Amino acid sequence: MKWLLCIVFIYSSSLLAQESLELIGERLFRDGRFSKNFYDASLGQINQELPSGVNLGQSVSCFSCHRLDQDFTDSGRMRGYNDDLAITPIPYRLEDGRTHTFRNTPSLIGIGSRFTQNRFSHFDGEMDDHKQTVLGNFTGRNMGWIKSEKNLALKQIVKVIKEDNGDFYLGGEFGGAYSKVFLGVDPEIPENIRLPRENRLDVFSASDEDIIKLVEKCVDSYMNGLDFSKDENLNYEGSPYDQFLKVNSLPMSPLDGENINDYTIRLRNALSRLDSPRFIAKKYFNSHQREFGFNEKEWEGLKKFFNLQSSGNGQCFNFIILVLLKWNTMKVLVMVHLIKSISLKILVIKAGLTFF
Ligand code: HEC
Numbered sequence: 365m366k367w368l369l370c371i372v373f374i375y376s377s378s379l380l381a382q383e384s385l386e387l388i389g390e391r392l393f394r395d396g397r398f399s400k401n402f403y404d405a406s407l408g409q410i411n412q413e414l415p416s417g418v419n420l421g422q423s424v425s426c427f428s429c430h431r432l433d434q435d436f437t438d439s440g441r442m443r444g445y446n447d448d449l450a451i452t453p454i455p456y457r458l459e460d461g462r463t464h465t466f467r468n469t470p471s472l473i474g475i476g477s478r479f480t481q482n483r484f485s486h487f488d489g490e491m492d493d494h495k496q497t498v499l500g501n502f503t504g505r506n507m508g509w510i511k512s513e514k515n516l517a518l519k520q521i522v523k524v525i526k527e528d529n530g531d532f533y534l535g536g537e538f539g540g541a542y543s544k545v546f547l548g549v550d551p552e553i554p555e556n557i558r559l560p561r562e563n564r565l566d567v568f569s570a571s572d573e574d575i576i577k578l579v580e581k582c583v584d585s586y587m588n589g590l591d592f593s594k595d596e597n598l599n600y601e602g603s604p605y606d607q608f609l610k611v612n613s614l615p616m617s618p619l620d621g622e623n624i625n626d627y628t629i630r631l632r633n634a635l636s637r638l639d640s641p642r643f644i645a646k647k648y649f650n651s652h653q654r655e656f657g658f659n660e661k662e663w664e665g666l667k668k669f670f671n672l673q674s675s676g677n678g679q680c681f682n683f684i685i686l687v688l689l690k691w692n693t694m695k696v697l698v699m700v701h702l703i704k705s706i707s708l709k710i711l712v713i714k715a716g717l718t719f720f
Pocket residue numbers: 393424425426427428429430452453454465466467468469470471472475484485486487488494497498499501502506507583587
């Protein structure tokens with residue numbers, strides 16, 4: 365029994381540790397004081413609140429673009445950490461004249477999913493890992509900083525963390541001043557916000573680099589925690605597709621140690637043996653304001669998607685397999701595709717095969 369208690373305790377304290385990183389990450393994600401707008405308007409007084417937005421005198425946070433409930437009272441709509449614009453406004457800078465992002469703001473839900481084995485970020489794979497978007501944004505154009513101001517932006521992160529007095533930007537709900545929360549010892553800090561010992565930091569004696577690393581880690585943990593609803597076995601359970609897999613005893617997730625590619629092949633094999641599937645009746649989804657189910661029509665679509673029919677219509681599965689190949693292999697494939705000369709193509713394929 366003692367052992368059991370011990371295991372339960374270790375398990376729950378590691379859950380709490382994870383939760384604290386995520387909660388601090390949420391606060392940082394929603395804090396607009398890292399933006400150039402705030403830097404300019406605040407004149408160094410970081411403990412004041414400015415309205416959120418991209419215009420002069422407003423402050424920009426990750427949450428300004430990756431939106432959740434900000435528009436709920438006006439439109440009754442929740443978002444999934446995205447916006448509904450074709451391209452998103454950014455703070456204006458005379459130096460480059462840009463007013464908008466190149467692409468729209470995508471949802472962040474599910475980006476840390478254990479199914480996502482390739483974690484490269486942005487639609488063009490600009491970054492190898494979502495983690496890189498944290499400093500990329502805190503010091504980049506979305507928050508109003510131009511390239512030559514990177515060091516200034518990093519200094520602003522350190523300044524906000526050191527000088528915050530906990531009065532604004534969720535400070536009250538999230539344990540008070542950043543310096544107190546990062547130190548993690550004050551008995552007033554709620555247990556779910558208390559950082560695990562190995563992550564604690566005295567910001568007044570720590571290096572700027574260590575402060576910035578902790579900020580990055582918290583926001584990364586927060587983003588990784590933004591996921592769809594899961595059952596006790598950590599399988600997704602919310603959509604009719606998930607329920608279809610479950611009622612037909614189809615594999616719902618990779619086994620321990622199985623990669624996503626092998627899982628997809630195992631699922632496809634199981635689907636190809638499924639002669640009389642059980643379907644999921646349509647149900648009204650409040651948040652989407654429409655019905656979804658998994659019936660004959662969806663089953664036909666799924667067979668096409670997985671290329672289960674001999675008609676050869678469905679190529680999505682082949683495409684997915686391609687995407688699931690290692691990132692480096694993808695790069696070689698893109699190169700091969702772009703090269704016009706046949707002999708050069710062959711050379712690159714050979715070099716690629718030798719490498720991977
Ligand atoms: C001004 C708006 C804006 C702000 C502020 C912003 N983002 Fe984004 N974000 C975007 C846009 C637009 C994209 C799509 C970029 C692309 O694909 O080229 C994006 C993409 C991302 C992605 C990649 C998602 C994917 O599936 O590839 C992540 C992760 C992300 N942002 C995290 C953050 C974090 C963390 C912050 C704050 C530190 C932040 N963003 C601030 C607009 C914004």
